[in-house]
Amino acid sequence: MNYLLKNLPVRTQKPRTTGFTMVMDKGLSIREVENFVDANAEYVDIVKLGWATSYLTNRLAEKIEIYRDAGIPVYFGGTLFEAFVIRDQFEDYRKVIDKYGIRFAEVSDGSISLPHDKKCEFIRILAKDVTVLSEVGSKDAAKIIPPYKWIEQMQSELDAGSWKVIGEAREGGTVGLFRDSGEVRQGLVEEILTKIPEDRIIWEAPQKEQQVWFVKLLGANVNLGNIAPNEVIPLETIRLGLRGDTFDHFLGDHSF
Amino acid sequence: MNYLLKNLPVRTQKPRTTGFTMVMDKGLSIREVENFVDANAEYVDIVKLGWATSYLTNRLAEKIEIYRDAGIPVYFGGTLFEAFVIRDQFEDYRKVIDKYGIRFAEVSDGSISLPHDKKCEFIRILAKDVTVLSEVGSKDAAKIIPPYKWIEQMQSELDAGSWKVIGEAREGGTVGLFRDSGEVRQGLVEEILTKIPEDRIIWEAPQKEQQVWFVKLLGANVNLGNIAPNEVIPLETIRLGLRGDTFDHFLGDHSF
Amino acid sequence: MNYLLKNLPVRTQKPRTTGFTMVMDKGLSIREVENFVDANAEYVDIVKLGWATSYLTNRLAEKIEIYRDAGIPVYFGGTLFEAFVIRDQFEDYRKVIDKYGIRFAEVSDGSISLPHDKKCEFIRILAKDVTVLSEVGSKDAAKIIPPYKWIEQMQSELDAGSWKVIGEAREGGTVGLFRDSGEVRQGLVEEILTKIPEDRIIWEAPQKEQQVWFVKLLGANVNLGNIAPNEVIPLETIRLGLRGDTFDHFLGDHSF
Helix, strand or coil: CCCCCCCCCCCCCCCCCCCCCCEECCCHHHHHHHHHHHHHHHHHHHHEEECCCCHHCHHHHHHHHHHHCCCCCEEECCCHHHHHHHHCCHHHHHHHHHHHHCEEEEEEHHHHCCHHHHHHHHHHHCCCCCCEEEEEEECCCCCCCCHHHHHHHHHHHHHHHHHEECCCCCCCCCCCCCCCCCEECCCCCCCCHCCCCCCEEECCCCCHHHHHHHHHHHCEEEEEEEEEEEHHHHHHHCCCCCCCCCCCCCCCCCCC | CCCCCCCCCCCCCCCCCEEEEEEEEEECHHHHHHHHHHHHHHHHCCCCCCCCHHHHCCHHHHHHHHHHHHCCEEEEEEHHHHHHCCCHHHHHHHHHHCCCCCCEECCCCCCCCCCCHHHHHHHHHHCCCEEEEEEEEECCCCCCCHHHHHHHHHHHHHHHHHEEEECCCCCCCCCEECCCCCCCCCHHHHHHHHHHHHHHCCCCCCCHHHHHHHHHCCCCCCCCCCCCCHHHHHHHHHCCCCCCCHCCCCCCCCCC | CCCCCCCCCCCCCCCCCCCCCCEEECCCCCCHHHHHHHHHHHHCCCCCCCCCCCHHCCCCHHHHHHHHHHHCCCEEHHHHHHHHHCCHHHHHHHHHHHHHCCEEEEECCCCCCHHHHHHHHHHHHHCCCCEEEEEEECCCCCCCCCCHHHHHHHHHHHCCCCCEEEECCCCCCCCEEEECHHHHCCCCCHHHHHHHHHHHHECCCCCCHHHHHHHHHHHCCCCCEEEHHHHHHHHHHCCCCCCCHCCCCCCCCCCC
16 A cells, blocks of 8 residues: 555455455456556456457457456356357357356346256356356346345355355446445345355445445445446445545544 | 357448447547557447547547548537537638548537528538538427427438438437436437438437337347447447347247 | 637636646556546646545556646545544655655545634645645535535635635535535525635536536636546536537627
8 A cells, every 4th residue: 555544444355255346347448458457456356247248349368368467357247148048058158168268157147037946057067167156136127036035046056056146236236236226225135144144245336325335334345246447446445434435434433 | 259149130240321330539538549449449330529529639630540540430529510600610610621531520500500401501512522410409408399390300401411310419318319317209219210211310329228228129230329438339239139138129038 | 729719718728727627536547647648638737636545546656747747736635634634644644745746735624523723724734835725515415514604614724825725526526515416506606706716716516517507607717626537628628618518608699
């Protein structure tokens, strides 16, 4: 760090299992990736190439390599997994992640209807080769999944071999964990936390207010995902109580 | 493309007259343009230097050349045309586009009051030298133009020599085709389409929900404009049914 | 400028004391700073490293130097000052700004409770070494400061040695000068202007509608702050009446 500030919350260091930041890249160019890792590498634990954007990425292998050389593993968004599965091309999907040397896979059913035992089967198969992240929650705002179901699914997916489960939100910060307004479904989050260990969950929280909410609830070292590339340092300041939103949260009482 | 996915909608290829993507650059630096074309060139048909931002652009000729070398023509936003016209400097405008080797011109009246026959006269004059895009719709939210008038104007502008007509929206996605909330004026769009051939229209649609709406209505190869540079690849996935929003749209019935 | 347009408002030139644009950098990488200054340097008067983001900036000294070489001084956001003060590390703060060769300091109390005479005391101390900008207004939406208090504080801070006072808004454009919706608290602004000279105030106005409002009220050469890096050229066009929003404002009556 550039100077000493006393009494800051202690952040975990890479490789992190808590205090984890997952960033979403939705189409950065090679040089933008170089810029990004130059400024942010130590604060980023993994990068998701958002949904199926990797299909269209110029110089994809090179891009993945730049991230990797900066100590940041890359994986494909769950929608890509779904796009292969819905086309009966699951084996092709496995070949693609193998071809690009990807060591993580996301299993999700945000856009397709997938019986839950079938989803767990995909987790089991993929977990033999790679680290699996599985995502719970629909991208369809009309599909409200009750809390007990979130818990049931998260637990069985962890049992099937998921390293962590992801609580769904869109890139824009709606659906899944959030209401249309972007507001957190607090009761849902709190109920999940009564049953699933906090360190096994990554909360997708693209909006600042959502990040602030989770940091206030779970502390500096909460696992957060779908962070925009230019919000990584702002998020890090939120975690450390160095932005107005959480400034008071990590301080005791101070007066003059 | 980086891997094979079956049953994707077929996209048109450059040079496109349908499935056209017009991007708005509101002040990218030279190196940002290089980054942009590296990642996006094949998905971009034309770049508009937004409104009169070109007045302030450092190394403008160089910037235009980088786009051109990547196979992307550049033109000046309609507000610049209007800024010259309102000052009685139309001849100067013609010299400027000539000086920079611009091969397209936008004729609009979003910020000025221009009798429609005068507007068509400008189209006729410019069409002798360059390809004309003309824009219908006001930037003034209070000026509601009824659908029959949109159609009348679009038709007479095409007759006067416009290559395509543009349905107006602001950079932020309001006015013209959209309500203050950003919601599409559906009846307007549908009525326009009863009279004006789809391939002659470019719909300005900067917001994701607007892009999704047009792709669902008119398919993968709808002409869209005012796309932000970092939304080109996301838009391309929307066109291909590779993002949650249109994932189902291009698939038949699938079940497990 | 790239071409001649008649009858544009006359902009002040660097070094400016009015018509001042303060940009907020919330974590740009080195190369992004290079890109930024290449396209924008002549329109930017000062850069604020937002709140305490500088704590986490890679190659901070190098970054500051690139700005400086482009003729743009840099300073640390007020939240950083507050983070040092609340920890009883004010002397450390002075050493940090000295170490990085910073020639400006922001004194604020947006996140801490600081008796106003104590705040003025900090201004007096810092003003001996550097140019002080002091900020009035809370980041806490619940703390509404009445207009007479804004004026009183601004005046006593100027008396204590502030070069200019800053009217607070968040990066997102809420609190302080603005309502939760981002709307300007017009009565507040107008009352302030009855007492404090316009050229001594910088209005934080990150949202386009806010910038438009201030340009319409105070003209092309109003002092504005918290401008996002990619909004500098758009703002400059707003100042010059070269964007739809202020197109009419600087023109007399024109008709055909």
